[in-house]
Structure formats: C-alpha cells, structure tokens
Amino acid sequence: AQTVTQSQPEMSVQEAETVTLSCTYDTSENNYYLFWYKQPPSRQMILVIRQEAYKQQNATENRFSVNFQKAAKSFSLKISDSQLGDTAMYFCALGGSEKLVFGKGTKLTVNP
C-alpha cells in the first residue's frame, strides 16, 4: 500500500521569509511521481510542483523548490520569499500507475 505522511498540521511564516513543509512517503512501485498541491480558501486544487522519482535533480518552480531524498522517502517543499497569497492548505501526493495518494495536509499561514 502507498502512504503519505505530513507531520506538520499547521505552520506559519512571516511574509518574505522561507518555510519548509515536510512529507514522507512509502511505496513499493519503482516508477512513481511526487507532487505538492496547494488548496487556497477557494478549495481549488492547484499543482505547485512535481518530481519524477527517477530524476535525482530536485525540481524548482520559481519560489518553490523540493528536497527529494529517495532513499529516505522524503519529499519536502521549500517556499522562498513567502507571500500572503501562499496562505493555503498544502498537500503532498504520491502518484503511481493510477491514483494519487494524498497526505492529510499542512495548513500554512503567511503573516504580514
């Protein structure tokens, strides 16, 4: 079975600072993908960043980057220069051949 664990239910950060959200996972599949989704108060699920497990290089998308540690099955999200619009629930997700398995989420609040 595939599992995803986000150990931080809530986090807060000051505007312009950097914050890291943690995620660990477990899977027996060799081909898989990892994702971070953002869910703002509007409830829309927005893909923030993705990482192919076969790639060693960490993915980066503007202010968002990941630290992918395959052996440790860890996939953390770093948000640099935090903005008020980053306030949202963040879900780590593991995608294999079929479905996405989500963690319980981390509620991030960016304070002015």
Added chain:
Amino acid sequence: DSGVTQTPKHLITATGQRVTLRCSPRSGDLSVYWYQQSLDQGLQFLIQYYNGEERAKGNILERFSAQQFPDLHSELNLSSLELGDSALYFCASSVVGGVSSYNEQFFGPGTRLTVL
C-alpha cells in the same frame, strides 16, 4: 482554470436521496478520477475511468457508482445518501493513465455536497 469542469458547484439534499455529479475532463484527456475530500478522511481516491472503461477502484462505497461516456465526460452517482457523505467531491483528468505513464492530474473546482 484547469480546464476541468464540474457541475453543480453546490448540492444540498436529504438523507436517503440520490444525486448525480458531473465532470467534463480537459480537452484531450482520456482519464477521469473521482476523489472525496471530507474533514475526517482527507482526500481519498474513489475511482478512475480511462477511455470509457473502469481502470482502478479505491475506497468507493457500494452505494456509489460512476461511469464515463463516449464523449469522455463522467458522472458519479451517490445513492441512499447519509450524513457522512457530506464532502467536497473532486474530479480530475489526465491525458493517460497507465503504468509508467506520466500521471499529472488536473483538478476541477469540486462539487460541495451537503446531506441534511
């Protein structure tokens, strides 16, 4: 805008009733996925269809069923509704849905179901 549409946005109904949620995938996407987001269970995968055929099943109750039509839109049918079925139901779509395929899923805005 992800390109995935879901109707209705909100649905309020009573226990014991039956409802149908509709999803239209992005143009060109063959796979449709249904997820349920509730406060206590988080985001849970329900079922996947690929080009009209059921591909994978998750934690979907027997009271729930789904189908994907020739035009690739999908419907999720929920029957004998209970209070605990109140949740946000998401549809997502992707281009393909097979082993070793790139599996990026694009989510619709969701349908909020309230069972009274």
